[in-house]
Each structure stands twice: as C-alpha cells, then as structure tokens.
Amino acid sequence: MAEGVLFNIAEGIIGRLGSLAFQEIGLIWGVQDEFQKLKETVVAFQAVLLDAEQKQANNEVKLWLQSVEDAVYEADDVLDEFNTKAQQRQMVLENTKVSKKVHLFFSNSNQLVFGLKMGHKIKNINKRINEVASHRPSDLKDNHEDTRFIKRERVTHSFVPEENIVGRDEDTKAIIQLLMDPISTENVSTISIVGIGGLGKTALAQLIFNNKVIQNHFELKIWTCVSNAFELDIVVKKILQSKNHDEIEQLQKDLRKKVARKKYLLVLDDVWNEDREKWLSLKNLLMGGGEGSRILITTRSKTVATISDTAKSYTLKGLNEEQSWSLFKKMAYKDGKETENSTIKAVAEEVARKCQGVPLAIRTIGGMLFAKDDESDWLNFKEKELSKISQEENDILPTLKLSYDVLPSHLKHCFAYCSLFPPDYKISVQRLIRLWVAQGFIKSSDENKGLEDVAYEYYRELLWRSFFQEEEKDEFGIIRSCKMHDLMNELAILVSGIGSVVVEPDQKNFHEKLRHVSFNFQVDLSEWEVPTSLPKAKKIRTFLFLCQNEFSDIDGSLCDSFCAIIVSNFKSLRMLSLSKLGIKGVPKCLRKMKYLRYLDVSGNRMKRLPDWIVGLSNLETLDLSYCVKLVELPRDIKKMFNLRHLILEGCRGLSGMPRGIGELKGVRTLNRFVLSESNCLGRGGSAGLAELGTLNELRGELEIDKLSHHVVSESNVGTPLKDQQHLHSLQLIWKEGEDVKGVDGEDIIKSMEVLQPHSNLKQLLVFGYSGVRFASWFSSLINIVNLRLNGCERCQHLPPLDHLPSLKSLELRCLEKLEYISKKESSNSMSDEMMRISLFPSLEQLSIAHCPVLKGWCRAHTHNSASSSSSTENMSFPSFPCLSTLYINWCPNLTSLPEGTRALPRLSTLHILRCPILSARCRKETGEDWPKIAHIPHIDIR
Structure with a gap:
C-alpha cells in the first residue's frame, strides 16, 4: 500500500459527507445521523493516518493499517452507491416527462426500502470502523495536516577524490563555463544542476567546488547541504557554520557581512524547497556579493530551479x-x-x-x-x-525513495499507481490522467478547473520532480506520452506494495489485498484462463490490458464467461478494460458494475451498444475507439450524465449521433460527430450541429463527418464551433458524392460559413467541400499551424493564406478546378509597405498534389492597360523565408513557382514529380528562372 493513499481516500470521504448534496441525501433517506457518525469516525482516522503510514516498519502498525484500508475502501463504495442513486433521482426530477415505470422506481415505498437498506450498510460500516479504531496502536500521533516534508536529513560535504568520478568531464567543463561566464546583469546569479536521485549531482558539484580554476576564480567558497529543512534561520546557520543560538536578526547581519562585496561561490546541495517566498527571504541576504558571484544548486526538482530564479539550468543525464x-x-x-x-x-x-x-x-x-x-x-x-x-x-532505491517521501499524499497516490506500467512502457498521458480521475485520486476545490486539468498539473509536478522522463509532444506542444526510468519503475513497485501488480502470462498466485492489476501480455480468451487465486482479490478496482492486438471473432460464450467472473468477484471496479478481445456485444452482466468510471471496449466488433449501458451512470470514460463496425450509439446516451470522455476515434461505421447528446454538458472528449441527413437515426432521432454547439467543454480533436449543404443549411444552427476555444484540431468532412447540381453556389458557401471555428484552432483539415470558394473566416485563423485542403473538386479560389502568421504546413490535394493559388495586385499598385511583407512568414512545409489545371502561383490583376501584360511571376517581394520542404506532384500544367522561391534560404528537400513543364525548367541548375540547386540536400525532380 502506497503511503498517503488512505489519507487521500479518507479526505475524499470527509469531503463528500460534508457536502450539501450528501446532507440532502441524508434527509431524504433518513440516514443523516449515520452520515455524521461516519464523518466523525473517518476524521479521527485521518488524524493519525500519515503518522501510521510513515511507521509501517512496525508490524503492529502495518497490520492495523491493513484493517483500516479495508474499512475505508468499503465506506467509499457505500457512499458511491448513495451518490449514484441521488444523481439518478435528481435527473428524473428534472425531467418533466417521466415514465410511469420510473415514477414507480422513485415512489415513497421504494425510497423507504432503499433508505432502510443503505442505512443498514452505513451502520455496519460505522460499527466496523469503530471496532478498528479501538485497536489503534498507542504510539500513533494525531496529525490532521498532509505534511509536505518528513524529517529525514541528509548530510554532504565539499570534498570528493577526483579519481572517484567517472564520465563527467564534459559536464564539469560545461558547468565551470557557466560559473565563470557573465550570464546575468545581477552581481549574484543562480545555476542549478537538475536530475533524478543517484545521478551524481552532489559528486559533480564537489568536483567543481574543488577545481583549481574555480578555487582561483572565487574569493569566497561555501558548501552547504540544505536537504529538507529550508527554514531561513536553519539555512543561514548552515551557511555560517554557526552553532550559536542567535536570533534571525543577528544571523542575517552576519551573513550579509560575510558575503558583502566578495565574489563568492555558494553551493546549496540537495535543495527540496518549492516555496518561492522562503527562497526570496534567503536570496535577499545574499545579493550583496561582488560581481560574478554564483549560487550553485543541486536538486531533483525542476520546480526548485524555477522558483530560485535560475539564470541557467543544467540537466544532468545518465552515463553512456x-x-x-x-x-x-x-x-x-x-x-x-x-x-x-x-x-x-x-x-x-x-x-x-x-x-x-x-x-x-x-x-x-x-x-x-x-x-x-x-x-x-x-x-x-x-x-x-x-x-x-x-x-x-x-x-x-532508498535514495530514490527520498524523492517519494517528500511528495504530498495526492502525488504519492498517483505515482504509486504507475506501478501498473512495466519498464520502458510508453505511457499515454491522456489515458493516465483519465485513470487517475476514475480512481478518485484527483480533487479540485476550484469550480472553474476540471479534474483533468488538476490531474495534468499533478503529472507536470511529477515530471518536474523527475519521476517521469522521455516526454513526447506533438507539433502543437501537447504532451502525448512519457516513460519512467527503470529505477523509478522499481520505486513505484516498492511503494505500491501488495496493492498493485503487472500480471505475467504464467502468474498463478495473487494477494487477496490486491487493488489494481494490469496485464503485460496478449490475453486470448480461447487459450488463457483466469487464475483461480485472482478472483479471491475481491477489492480490485483496476483491470487493465496494456498490449492487446486485435483478434478474430471469438465465441461469445467465452467472453460472457470471462466477464461473469469479473463481475461476480470484482464488484468495486472503477476501471475495466475489454479492449481488442474480438467480442461482438457488450456482455449483459456488466450492467451490474455500478461503480464503474472507465470502460474500455475499444477495437471490438460490436455493431451496437445495449440500451442498458446508459444505466452505468457513474461512467466518465467510454472508449469505443476503432470499433469499426459500430453503427450507432445508445439512444438515451443523455442519461450518462457523468460522461466526460466519449472516444470514437476510428469509428468509421457510425451513421449519426443520437438526439440529446448535446445535454452531456461535461463532455471534454468527442473525437467524431457524425451528421445524418435523415432525422430518424435508430429509434430516438439524430442530433444536428445545434447540439454540438452546446458542448462547450470539448478539448483536443474533433472530426465532423457527413457534412452536406442540405444538413447544414436546414439546421439553422448559428455558428456552433465559434465558441469552442479549447479545440486544437478540426476536420470537416463533406458527404461523399453529394449532388449540388442546381444549388446556388452562394448557398454552398454559406453552409461552410456557419462552421467557423474559434481563432485558437491549430489544425484544420477540409475534405470534399463542394464550393467554388471557401468561407471568409479562413483569414481569422491567426493561430493555425497546419492546413490541409483535400478533394475540394469544384474549388476555383483559395482563401488568402499568405499572411497567416503561424501557418507552418500547407497541403493542397485534388483541387481539380484550381488554376492559381492566390490572387495579387500587380507590383505597380502595391504600397511600399506591402512590398516589404514576407508572404507565408512561418511556412516550413508546402505540398501540392493532383491539381491538374494549376498554372501558377498568382493570377495578375492590373489597373491599367500599360501593365496588363505584366506577370506576378516577376513580382520581387520576399516570400517563404522558412520553407524547408517543397513537394509538388502531378500538376502537369504548372509552369513556374512564385518569385520568392528562387532563393529559399532554408530549403532542404525538393520533390517535383510528374510536372513535365516545371521539372524541365528546374533541371537547369543555372539561369534566371532558378538558381543553382545542387546545395539542397534532398532533391528529386522527375
């Protein structure tokens, strides 16, 4: 069991019981007295939990904590059941068209039966917890606050034999250079060495401290091991090496006098403090040093480096x-x-x-x-x-565990959970965050901040403390994945104890106290059987597949039998993975999983989800990605009022969205929104764009499929995407083969005008649009990075793209009617200011393919006959200053490139294929049409 876990769960229980919602629940079902007793009991428990969790070496304390764990988790389940019923009741009361059957369910007699049942459960929980409390070890101390640091002092000194240090020559040179170079306008500046425990930060600092160059460069050199106790008086005493019991007033005078006007080097080794005010209180006393003074910090936390005003941060890596x-x-x-x-x-x-x-x-x-x-x-x-x-x-591991010991309890909980991922596993950060939320690890006191946003902050803090590494981001800077160092993985396993396990194929024995399991092998239900000892772990909350590959269809009875074992034994599951098992239907037994928050049925073969699935009202994440045969979603999906992530990536068979989906106001992930020309989808009707406009919490990527002039124009929806400020990627896919004969061209353009996205959008992909020109809002996409226009066969005019400041990648494909990419006034009508503007100031990649009538970049428009023969190909204003990749394919009528491409300063890849006229001109290495191009690293002209 990870330290801090029970404290966190107890905190959640206390928070629930103190909420207005639970006070109302208590009154409705007559259990308010039992609620109050439970709250008081858990408060009493919480007061000693942190002390108990730090004293687990004592066997009596460890056994007592195990009994507390069982009782607290059971209380959490009971309150979850209360909360579920209360939410269902509230939803029904808010619905004016309540069916007779539902009225019967919430009748007074039914409520009385439920209240008696739940009251009995609460009494049993109180009785059990009081019994556990009576056996509390006598040496445990009350501590109501989550202490951020424990007292575990580390002592270091400044000396290290040089021959003991291996492989740090380059690091030594780099840091010495930082210490000696002018890197700040201030007399005193800070440099930080950052890295995980065990990398040798202290040894490196010792080596540098005793370097002859450093010895001669600084007038005063001080070594101080700070460790946990970053209180001003304590740190100042350490710097002064004073054992006197002086007051802080005398201490600060002595320190300022010691460093005054001297060029000093102060090493602060092993710093953990992340309180900026504490740092500033020390820094103010040190700023009187002479010009070139340096403070060298060693720390495991990037946060420490940031709050200490580090002029330069040096990240120490492992040895090769x-x-x-x-x-x-x-x-x-x-x-x-x-x-x-x-x-x-x-x-x-x-x-x-x-x-x-x-x-x-x-x-x-x-x-x-x-x-x-x-x-x-x-x-x-x-x-x-x-x-x-x-x-x-x-x-x-004990050394690395120091980093863990000083974590606040909520971060301990989250880190320990990562023991479910094997070494070198690429962890999806989005999935990790959803898993944390599903397990109830995330708490937020800010109503304006979602749980996922708080979880992301937790992740960032763990990353900065070096618990994660090898972070990968996409082109928009959004974090996609990370890994854990093998030793950090060992640490996670150590601190999670018997609570978590990564299951291997031949594993047979499982501890009954197990809470979280993941499977690090491909589970084939036709060959693998659930080990007989696993169902004995009745309290499992996570059941996660890590590396499933898609199977062919399996016997439905195998899946039903597998799920029946799970449902009948693991009643407290919060997360269940059934990914890529080849199942054709969600087993009916899963309807009993009333605590479930996260259900992953991705990569399976079902065509529909059962109606009863909407009864899983606690569900927050429903992962249906790559269920390629799925044709429709449940008609009453609006009843899943806790749903936050509906993952539909790769669900190409969907025929539409159920009416009412727009009532799921908390949904943050909705990869696909499929429109239906018919309003008779399934049995409940289909949702239109208007419902999409009500989902203002959407994040990430959105694909709108089966757009058509008729569906959009007839829906009278306003601009449903204009306020979706958190979307970073949008795909607009028009219905294939839409007949627009006889349709006014302006009406088609208007159907695109209503799809205006928020200006925060980073990526836009348009497929199959049938208008001759695009909407006017393209010029407002000031943050767009990637733009792709594909299969817009009737398009004759592109929107003005050349002044979009953030555009880095532009792809134009299958624009069969497009003759010119842009329309410009001739140079004699342009202002001097316009002449100086760089066109496509950030564009790095340009791809043009399958544009059969494309002739050139610009069509000239002049204002007098004298200049009517001039061509924009001769305009001399600069363009494409950042272009590195230029790809042109199958544009047989293209004769030239825009003038600015003659001297592309950063071009490294040039492909011109199946463009006979242009290829012939570009093969000439010299001439006025094209400069020598032999210097370009990658060229393919055919």
Whole structure:
C-alpha cells in the first residue's frame, strides 16, 4: 500500500459527507445521523493516518493499517452507491416527462426500502470502523495536516577524490563555463544542476567546488547541504557554520557581512524547497556579493530551479554505455581490471546496462559484487531484480525513495499507481490522467478547473520532480506520452506494495489485498484462463490490458464467461478494460458494475451498444475507439450524465449521433460527430450541429463527418464551433458524392460559413467541400499551424493564406478546378509597405498534389492597360523565408513557382514529380528562372 493513499481516500470521504448534496441525501433517506457518525469516525482516522503510514516498519502498525484500508475502501463504495442513486433521482426530477415505470422506481415505498437498506450498510460500516479504531496502536500521533516534508536529513560535504568520478568531464567543463561566464546583469546569479536521485549531482558539484580554476576564480567558497529543512534561520546557520543560538536578526547581519562585496561561490546541495517566498527571504541576504558571484544548486526538482530564479539550468543525464562499463569495472573488479571469465563478463555487462547509466546504482551493485570470482555468484545475481536486493543504507532505491517521501499524499497516490506500467512502457498521458480521475485520486476545490486539468498539473509536478522522463509532444506542444526510468519503475513497485501488480502470462498466485492489476501480455480468451487465486482479490478496482492486438471473432460464450467472473468477484471496479478481445456485444452482466468510471471496449466488433449501458451512470470514460463496425450509439446516451470522455476515434461505421447528446454538458472528449441527413437515426432521432454547439467543454480533436449543404443549411444552427476555444484540431468532412447540381453556389458557401471555428484552432483539415470558394473566416485563423485542403473538386479560389502568421504546413490535394493559388495586385499598385511583407512568414512545409489545371502561383490583376501584360511571376517581394520542404506532384500544367522561391534560404528537400513543364525548367541548375540547386540536400525532380 502506497503511503498517503488512505489519507487521500479518507479526505475524499470527509469531503463528500460534508457536502450539501450528501446532507440532502441524508434527509431524504433518513440516514443523516449515520452520515455524521461516519464523518466523525473517518476524521479521527485521518488524524493519525500519515503518522501510521510513515511507521509501517512496525508490524503492529502495518497490520492495523491493513484493517483500516479495508474499512475505508468499503465506506467509499457505500457512499458511491448513495451518490449514484441521488444523481439518478435528481435527473428524473428534472425531467418533466417521466415514465410511469420510473415514477414507480422513485415512489415513497421504494425510497423507504432503499433508505432502510443503505442505512443498514452505513451502520455496519460505522460499527466496523469503530471496532478498528479501538485497536489503534498507542504510539500513533494525531496529525490532521498532509505534511509536505518528513524529517529525514541528509548530510554532504565539499570534498570528493577526483579519481572517484567517472564520465563527467564534459559536464564539469560545461558547468565551470557557466560559473565563470557573465550570464546575468545581477552581481549574484543562480545555476542549478537538475536530475533524478543517484545521478551524481552532489559528486559533480564537489568536483567543481574543488577545481583549481574555480578555487582561483572565487574569493569566497561555501558548501552547504540544505536537504529538507529550508527554514531561513536553519539555512543561514548552515551557511555560517554557526552553532550559536542567535536570533534571525543577528544571523542575517552576519551573513550579509560575510558575503558583502566578495565574489563568492555558494553551493546549496540537495535543495527540496518549492516555496518561492522562503527562497526570496534567503536570496535577499545574499545579493550583496561582488560581481560574478554564483549560487550553485543541486536538486531533483525542476520546480526548485524555477522558483530560485535560475539564470541557467543544467540537466544532468545518465552515463553512456562506455562510461557505465568503466565505472562498473572500477567498483566490481579488483584494481578495476576486467575479468577474463567470459561468463562473468557477460553477466557484468548486462548488470551495468540494467543500471541505466545511474552512477549510484552502478556503485551500489558493483560494490555488492566486488571481488566475487565464483561464476555461480554472478549467475545467481543475474536472476535477481533490483527490488529484491537487500536495501542497504547506500542502495539506490532508498535514495530514490527520498524523492517519494517528500511528495504530498495526492502525488504519492498517483505515482504509486504507475506501478501498473512495466519498464520502458510508453505511457499515454491522456489515458493516465483519465485513470487517475476514475480512481478518485484527483480533487479540485476550484469550480472553474476540471479534474483533468488538476490531474495534468499533478503529472507536470511529477515530471518536474523527475519521476517521469522521455516526454513526447506533438507539433502543437501537447504532451502525448512519457516513460519512467527503470529505477523509478522499481520505486513505484516498492511503494505500491501488495496493492498493485503487472500480471505475467504464467502468474498463478495473487494477494487477496490486491487493488489494481494490469496485464503485460496478449490475453486470448480461447487459450488463457483466469487464475483461480485472482478472483479471491475481491477489492480490485483496476483491470487493465496494456498490449492487446486485435483478434478474430471469438465465441461469445467465452467472453460472457470471462466477464461473469469479473463481475461476480470484482464488484468495486472503477476501471475495466475489454479492449481488442474480438467480442461482438457488450456482455449483459456488466450492467451490474455500478461503480464503474472507465470502460474500455475499444477495437471490438460490436455493431451496437445495449440500451442498458446508459444505466452505468457513474461512467466518465467510454472508449469505443476503432470499433469499426459500430453503427450507432445508445439512444438515451443523455442519461450518462457523468460522461466526460466519449472516444470514437476510428469509428468509421457510425451513421449519426443520437438526439440529446448535446445535454452531456461535461463532455471534454468527442473525437467524431457524425451528421445524418435523415432525422430518424435508430429509434430516438439524430442530433444536428445545434447540439454540438452546446458542448462547450470539448478539448483536443474533433472530426465532423457527413457534412452536406442540405444538413447544414436546414439546421439553422448559428455558428456552433465559434465558441469552442479549447479545440486544437478540426476536420470537416463533406458527404461523399453529394449532388449540388442546381444549388446556388452562394448557398454552398454559406453552409461552410456557419462552421467557423474559434481563432485558437491549430489544425484544420477540409475534405470534399463542394464550393467554388471557401468561407471568409479562413483569414481569422491567426493561430493555425497546419492546413490541409483535400478533394475540394469544384474549388476555383483559395482563401488568402499568405499572411497567416503561424501557418507552418500547407497541403493542397485534388483541387481539380484550381488554376492559381492566390490572387495579387500587380507590383505597380502595391504600397511600399506591402512590398516589404514576407508572404507565408512561418511556412516550413508546402505540398501540392493532383491539381491538374494549376498554372501558377498568382493570377495578375492590373489597373491599367500599360501593365496588363505584366506577370506576378516577376513580382520581387520576399516570400517563404522558412520553407524547408517543397513537394509538388502531378500538376502537369504548372509552369513556374512564385518569385520568392528562387532563393529559399532554408530549403532542404525538393520533390517535383510528374510536372513535365516545371521539372524541365528546374533541371537547369543555372539561369534566371532558378538558381543553382545542387546545395539542397534532398532533391528529386522527375
């Protein structure tokens, strides 16, 4: 069990019981007294939980915590059931057209029965918790507050033998350069060395501190190990090396006097403080130093580097393979001499690689193997995992655990949950956030801030503290995935204890206290059976598949049997994955999963979802991605009032959206919105664009499919996308083969005008639009980065794109009627100011393909006959200053490129294919039409 977990759950229970909604529930069902008793009991528990969780080495405390855990989780389930019924009741009361059947369900007699049932459950919970409380260990202290730091002092000094440091020559040079170069206008500036525990930040700082160049460069040098206690008086005493019990007034005078007008180097080693005010209170005392003074901080947290006004931050990385092997030999072999035994050497190299370049891990494990000459000792060690190694004082995991110990409880909870991901697993950050929310780990006191937004802040904080690494972002800067260092993965496993497990194919035994499971292998229901010990873990809350590949159809009875085992045993599930099992229908037994928040049925073969699925009213995430045969969603989907993420990516078979979907005001993810020309989708009718306009919380990407002139123009919807400020990507896909003969061209254009997106949009893709020109709002897309126009066969005029300031990628494909890309006034009618403007100031990639009548970039329009023969090809204003990739394919009538492309300063890739006229001109390496192009790295002209 991860430290801080129970504190967090207890906090959630107390918050619920204190809410106005639960006070009303208590009155309705006559259980308000029991609610109050439960709240008081849990408050009493919470007061000692943090102390208990830090004293788990005591076996009595550990056993007591296990009994508390069971009781608190059960209380959480009961309150969840209350909350569900209350929400259902409220929804029914707000509906004026309530069916007789529903009225009967919420009749007075029914409410009385439910109240008696739930009252009995609450009494049992109170009785159980009071019994557990009576066995509380006597040495536990009350602590109502979530302490951010525990008292675990670390002591370091400034000396290190230079020969002990391996592989840090380049890092040493770089940091010394930072210490000596003028990097700030202030006399005193700060430099931070940032990296995970065990990388050798302290050793590197020691090496630099004793460097001869540094010794001669600074008049005063001070080494201070800060560790956890960043209180002004304590830190100042450490800097002054004072043992006197002076008041802060005398201390601050002594410190300012010590550094006054001296060029000093102050090393603050192992800094954890993230309170900016505390930092500023110290910094103010240090600013009197001489010009060129430096404060060098070592820390595991990027947040520390930020709040300490770091002029330069240096991220320390692990050793490379050669350096790691060099250090390992030094630690594991006598005199550092490599063994001649090939078996021992092979094991040693594997162990060195496993240490992932972390010097502390290499030193610790190499030291354990020092002078072992017996081949069997090495082979025996090879079979062990790091987490099984005896945890000595200098071992790597206790060192890394320091980073974990100082986390606030809500971050401990979230990090420990990541033990469900195996080493080197690419973690989808969006999915991770949804999983955290589904488990109830995320709390928000700000009504204007969604749980996912808070969860994202949690993720960023863990990233900054180096618990995550290898973060990947898309072209818009949106974080997509991350990984955990192998040692951080070991740490997550350590702190999650028996509560989480990554299941392997041959695993048979499972602890009954298990809460979260993931499967790190492909589960084929026709071959794999649920181990008999797994159903005994009755309290499982996460059931997650990590690496499923799509199967062919399987026998429906296998899936039903599999799900029946899950439903009958794991009644507290919050997250259930049935991804890519080849199932053709959602098993009926799942309707009993009343606590479920996250259901993943992606990659399966069902055509429809059962009507009863809307009864899973707690569901927040429904993942249907790549259910390619799905034709419709449940008609009463509006009853899923807690739904926040409806993931429909790749659901190409959808025929429309059910009427009422616009009532799901909290939906943040809706990948696809499919329009239906008929208003008779299924049994409940179909939703139009007007309903899309009510979903103002939408984030990320949206694809609107089966657009048509008729559907849009007849819906009278205003501009449903104009206020969708959180969308970053939009795809507008027109219905294939729409007949627009006899339709006024202006009416078609008006049908696009109503689709105006918010100006925050980053990416726009338009497919199959049938107008001769585009909507006027294109020029308002000031933040657009990627623009793709494809299959707009009747298009003759493009919108003005050349002055869009953020546009980096432009793709024009299958525009069969397009003769010219832009229309410009001739140069004699242009102002000098216009002549100086760069066209496409940010464009990096330009792709034009399958435009059979395209002749050139601009069609000239002149204002007098004297200039009527002039061509825009001769206009000399600059353009494309950032273009690096130019791709033109199958444009047989294209004769030339715009004038500004003659001297593209950054062009690195040029492809001109199936453009006979243009290709012939461009093959000439010299001439007035094109400069020498041999310097371009990648050229393909055919």
